[in-house]
Amino acid sequence: MNIGIDMMGGDFAPKEAVKGVINYFSTTENASSLFLIGHQEQIQKLFVEHNFQSDKITFIHAEQVIDMHEHPTKALKEKQQSSIAIGFHLLATGKIDAFISAGNTGAMLVGALFSIKAIEGVLRPTISALLPKENGSTGLILDVGLNADCKPEQLNQFAILGTVYAQQIFGIENPRVGLLNVGEEEGKGNLLAQATYPLLKENGHINFIGNIEGRDVLLDKADLIVCEGFTGNIILKMVESLYSISQKNNIQHNYFDRFNFENYGGTPVLGVNKPVIIGHGISQNLAFQNMILLAQKMAEKDVMGKMKQEFMA
Amino acid sequence: MNIGIDMMGGDFAPKEAVKGVINYFSTTENASSLFLIGHQEQIQKLFVEHNFQSDKITFIHAEQVIDMHEHPTKALKEKQQSSIAIGFHLLATGKIDAFISAGNTGAMLVGALFSIKAIEGVLRPTISALLPKENGSTGLILDVGLNADCKPEQLNQFAILGTVYAQQIFGIENPRVGLLNVGEEEGKGNLLAQATYPLLKENGHINFIGNIEGRDVLLDKADLIVCEGFTGNIILKMVESLYSISQKNNIQHNYFDRFNFENYGGTPVLGVNKPVIIGHGISQNLAFQNMILLAQKMAEKDVMGKMKQEFMA
Numbered sequence: 001m002n003i004g005i006d007m008m009g010g011d012f013a014p015k016e017a018v019k020g021v022i023n024y025f026s027t028t029e030n031a032s033s034l035f036l037i038g039h040q041e042q043i044q045k046l047f048v049e050h051n052f053q054s055d056k057i058t059f060i061h062a063e064q065v066i067d068m069h070e071h072p073t074k075a076l077k078e079k080q081q082s083s084i085a086i087g088f089h090l091l092a093t094g095k096i097d098a099f100i101s102a103g104n105t106g107a108m109l110v111g112a113l114f115s116i117k118a119i120e121g122v123l124r125p126t127i128s129a130l131l132p133k134e135n136g137s138t139g140l141i142l143d144v145g146l147n148a149d150c151k152p153e154q155l156n157q158f159a160i161l162g163t164v165y166a167q168q169i170f171g172i173e174n175p176r177v178g179l180l181n182v183g184e185e186e187g188k189g190n191l192l193a194q195a196t197y198p199l200l201k202e203n204g205h206i207n208f209i210g211n212i213e214g215r216d217v218l219l220d221k222a223d224l225i226v227c228e229g230f231t232g233n234i235i236l237k238m239v240e241s242l243y244s245i246s247q248k249n250n251i252q253h254n255y256f257d258r259f260n261f262e263n264y265g266g267t268p269v270l271g272v273n274k275p276v277i278i279g280h281g282i283s284q285n286l287a288f289q290n291m292i293l294l295a296q297k298m299a300e301k302d303v304m305g306k307m308k309q310e311f312m313a
Numbered sequence: 314m315n316i317g318i319d320m321m322g323g324d325f326a327p328k329e330a331v332k333g334v335i336n337y338f339s340t341t342e343n344a345s346s347l348f349l350i351g352h353q354e355q356i357q358k359l360f361v362e363h364n365f366q367s368d369k370i371t372f373i374h375a376e377q378v379i380d381m382h383e384h385p386t387k388a389l390k391e392k393q394q395s396s397i398a399i400g401f402h403l404l405a406t407g408k409i410d411a412f413i414s415a416g417n418t419g420a421m422l423v424g425a426l427f428s429i430k431a432i433e434g435v436l437r438p439t440i441s442a443l444l445p446k447e448n449g450s451t452g453l454i455l456d457v458g459l460n461a462d463c464k465p466e467q468l469n470q471f472a473i474l475g476t477v478y479a480q481q482i483f484g485i486e487n488p489r490v491g492l493l494n495v496g497e498e499e500g501k502g503n504l505l506a507q508a509t510y511p512l513l514k515e516n517g518h519i520n521f522i523g524n525i526e527g528r529d530v531l532l533d534k535a536d537l538i539v540c541e542g543f544t545g546n547i548i549l550k551m552v553e554s555l556y557s558i559s560q561k562n563n564i565q566h567n568y569f570d571r572f573n574f575e576n577y578g579g580t581p582v583l584g585v586n587k588p589v590i591i592g593h594g595i596s597q598n599l600a601f602q603n604m605i606l607l608a609q610k611m612a613e614k615d616v617m618g619k620m621k622q623e624f625m626a
Contacts, residue, residue, distance in 0.1 A: 134558050134561070134562070145495055148495055148502055148503035148504075148506075149503045149504050180547060182458055182461055182542070182543055182546040182547070189461055189543065190461035190462045190541070190542075190543040191461075191462050193461075193543070213547075213550050214546060214547035214548065214549060214550025214551040214553075214554070215550040215551065215553060215554040216554070217547070217550075217551050217554070218551065218554055218555075218558060219554070228503070229495070229503075230495055230502065230503045230506070230544065231543065231544045231547055233495040233527060234493060234495070234526075234527035234530070234544055234547075234548065235527065235547065235551065236527060237526050237527025237528040237530075238527040238528065238530055238531065238548065238551065240527075240528060241527070241528040241529075241530070241531055241532070242531075242555075245447050245531060245568070248447070249447070249566060249568050251564060251566045251568070251569075253562060253564045255558070255562050255564070256564075
């Protein structure tokens with residue numbers, strides 16, 4: 001497997017990306033080949049400082065960087081020598097099997113949609129987040145912000161994409177799919193949830209278990225929860241804030257430690273043809289390491305290929 | 314002030330309601346007169362057991378009870394001798410100044426809408442919840458479930474109702490109003506949030522400070538947050554679940570103790586003509602006591618009258 005990494009993305013780039021790469025090689029047997037995209041001189045200097053080299057590293061020089069606050073479409077168009085633009089070029093042409101960046105989220109999404117494109121039959125790709133469950137397990141929630149307004153059919157597709165992901169990445173054979181809602185019974189909810197419920201119920205690709213209320217989001221009722229990206233994004237950011245709140249208040253408990261997004265690395269874009277992982281802007285060492293591991297697993301398990309199969313007639 | 318209490322509502326009625334009443338009288342100077350509605354013999358027996366009596370108590374016998382799972386409209390129509398139906402009758406005819414119940418939520422909402430009605434000019438009443446902020450203060454979020462689908466104009470009205478409530482009940486002179494959203498800048502969000510932002514910005518009755526993201530919900534950025542009832546309900550129930558999660562995991566910290574809904578009692582229905590407070594089904598002693606205190610404060614401060622003024626031409 002060849003994994004491409006935007007070394008210039010995120011608040012602590014390229015320093016923390018370099019550390020993450022070194023940790024990945026130090027802790028992973030059968031490591032993949034990594035294509036490190038960014039300002040080559042700057043990056044190589046850091047590896048020299050760490051006294052680290054590997055024949056599994058290929059440096060790909062990128063003269064430009066897309067900043068965190070640049071307009072995604074405009075930046076991608078104008079900065080064709082940026083690390084993100086080069087990464088998507090390598091991915092689209094098959095030089096790499098997966099692409100990771102903690103840089104401009106919008107540019108990553110636009111790049112994914114326009115260079116490697118959505119799986120045929122998928123209305124809109126989605127981004128998901130991991131939810132640390134109270135009993136020690138981990139759940140998935142999607143969409144978490146790519147699609148602020150959704151149609152019922154989109155939520156129905158998110159359920160399929162999430163099911164394949166949970167099967168392949170979490171190793172759950174028959175993942176329980178829940179619909180985020182304000183009540184337990186069918187017929188409850190806003191117009192979207194009311195119209196989505198029957199679609200999920202009749203969807204033969206998934207194991208639908210019914211509605212999931214807010215009080216059950218952090219409990220182990222469902223393996224994956226589908227919702228539109230507005231509510232999903234609010235939940236994701238609230239959950240993330242619990243980690244900083246617990247740190248600030250000196251609440252030492254391994255449950256809240258699991259709300260540390262660094263443990264999870266980044267969020268994959270689901271419903272596109274190849275693995276793309278978007279990291280948090282404040283990603284450090286551990287987050288980069290975990291993003292590489294996730295990209296490797298997604299490529300090895302051919303998660304995207306298995307999603308394609310679900311959308312074939 | 315005369316406050317009516319449905320003694321038969323909630324999972325622990327009438328026992329915990331009786332305890333709450335006794336605690337209220339034991340701890341409150343200038344206590345209001347309480348009208349205790351329910352099965353008189355059963356309730357009086359409990360007061361005798363506690364060896365408690367007060368000339369500020371009036372017993373109102375109710376032969377029937379609306380169960381937690383009955384259909385609201387049907388139950389209110391068929392059980393005119395129920396404690397909830399009698400309570401709304403007393404409120405509508407001015408015998409009591411506020412009405413409290415931890416019983417069937419739907420019946421309480423239907424009763425509020427049909428017996429005492431929405432304030433003129435208010436499109437839809439709303440229910441709010443308190444948010445314990447990380448810095449020790451308390452915020453308000455509304456709607457939390459009465460209106461799962463909303464129009465921008467409704468959210469704009471929630472902002473006015475919440476502003477009056479925060480001024481009168483929290484004593485905040487110029488409450489900061491935030492719009493729940495997935496990004497900070499104007500123009501972000503789903504179609505509802507995008508259309509609501511300009512209305513809030515131009516609303517002369519409120520102090521609009523912009524968008525509030527999920528990560529800021531538990532921080533002290535805004536005094537009140539407006540959203541549609543779907544997302545608000547999910548947030549409310551997630552926040553409530555944090556208390557039980559922290560209890561179950563032996564996380565002892567006064568921040569999470571503040572997520573105990575018992576501290577807050579119930580949620581008032583805002584936008585109707587008189588104070589109506591709906592308690593959690595699992596309300597106990599402290600919750601009843603706090604609901605009585607809140608009802609008294611709402612009546613004394615004439616919160617509903619001040620809301621009416623805001624909706625006058």
